[in-house]
Amino acid sequence: MVHENLIIEVKSSGHGEYHSIPVGNVCYRCPVGNLKRGPDGGAMASIPCGVCPRIRECTPDGLISPTTCVYYTKWLDF
Structure with missing residues (x-):
C-alpha cells in the first residue's frame, strides 16, 4: 500500500497522535487527500x-x- 501511495510510512516523534508509539518506530497513516480511499475499519x-x-x-x-x-x-x- 505504501508503494501505491494509499498509506504513508512515517517515524514516530512520540508526540501528538504518536504519543503512545515509541520515538523512532515506523508508523503508517493515510495521506490527507486519500482518506476516502483508505481502509473503512472493517x-x-x-x-x-x-x-x-x-x-x-x-x-x-x-x-x-x-x-x-x-x-x-x-x-x-x-
Whole structure:
C-alpha cells in the first residue's frame, strides 16, 4: 500500500497522535487527500489482502502470492 501511495510510512516523534508509539518506530497513516480511499475499519481492511487490487490473481504458488507480496511482508514486519 505504501508503494501505491494509499498509506504513508512515517517515524514516530512520540508526540501528538504518536504519543503512545515509541520515538523512532515506523508508523503508517493515510495521506490527507486519500482518506476516502483508505481502509473503512472493517476486519479485512486491517490486513493488506483486504484492500489488495490483485487479490483475484493471488494464489499460494502463483506469480502473485503471499510469499512474494511486498505489502504482506511489510505488514508482517510491522
